Amino acid sequence: MKLxxxxxxxxxxxxxxxxxxxxxxxxxxxxxxxxxTSGKLLQHYDIKSPMLSYHMHNEHKISDSIVQRIAGGEIMALITDAGSPGISDPGFLLARKLLEAGLQVEALPGATAFVPALTVSGLPSDKFVFEGFLPVKKGRQKRLEFLKEESRTMVFYESPHKLPKTLADFMAHFGGDRQISVSREITKLYEEHFRGKLAEAIQHFEQKKPKGEFVIVLEGKST
Structure with a gap:
């Protein structure tokens, strides 16, 4: 009776x-x-427990049946492709439904991309705000305008093909002098970190095509 x-x-x-x-x-x-994706991980560690597909496209359809099964005595685990469930990945909806039903949810500590990116960024990490992925269209400019006044360090996730646009949007709203750290492929063979001013980051990625998954750590507004 637990997830x-x-x-x-x-x-x-x-x-x-x-x-x-x-x-x-x-x-x-x-x-x-x-x-x-998960099958490769399970095979690596010789894990033979059965799997069921649970993702953003079916979670609203099957969450209630999963709650019923856990209420009936089953113990389940939720994993995502990489990182911690619920952090820019499925997990929140099911956890909330289980808690509302009076059932147990336990989260294990472990890998997540933004923590190592933040701690090696050279930017203040005592206070920060995690934004995850920005809206693609609707609400994007409004969110960026709101963040102009944010004094804490800001952390974002971004895909390689959207990175240039995101950096350009940052430039338009925050100016080119903000310090930024852009990390890619954390813990992987080609892990890299760019650190410098926002204007320099734009120039860097104009010359070097973005590849891999990115974590962006951006300096907050000076107070």
């Missing part, structure tokens, strides 16, 4: 915790964002 939220490695498979592996071996069912 475990189990973080999975964001790149290096060795970042999986011992406890995470043990729980995935013991649960009745693993809810996986992409069973093909």
């Amino acid at each position: 475990y939220l189990v973080p999975t490695p964001i790149g290096n498979l060795s970042d999986m915790t011992y406890r995470g592996v043990q729980i995935l071996k013991e649960v009745d069912l693993i809810l996986a964002e992409d069973t093909r």
Whole structure:
């Protein structure tokens, strides 16, 4: 009668915790964002628990049935393709439904991309705001305008093909002198970090085509 939220490695498979592996071996069912991606992880650690596909396109349809099954005595784990469930990934809806039903949800500590990116950015990490992915169209400019007054360090996720537009939008709203750290492929073979001014970052990625998944850490407004 419990759901475990189990973080999975964001790149290096060795970042999986011992406890995470043990729980995935013991649960009745693993809810996986992409069973093909998760299948490689499970095979690596010889985890034979059955999987069920659970992602943003079906979570509204199947969450109630999962709640019923857990209420009936099953123990499940939720994993995503990489990182911690619920952090820019499925997890929030199901966790809320289970808690509303008086059922247990337990989250394991583990891999997530924004923490290492923030701590190696050289920007203040005592106070920060996690924005995740910006809206693609509707509400994007309004959100950026709101963040102009944010004094805390800001953390964003971005895909490679949208990175140039996002940096250009930052330039338009925040100016080119803000300090920025752009990290890619964290824990993977080609991990890289660019640190400098926003204007310099734009120039850098004009010359070097963005590849991989990115975490952007942006300086807040000076007070």
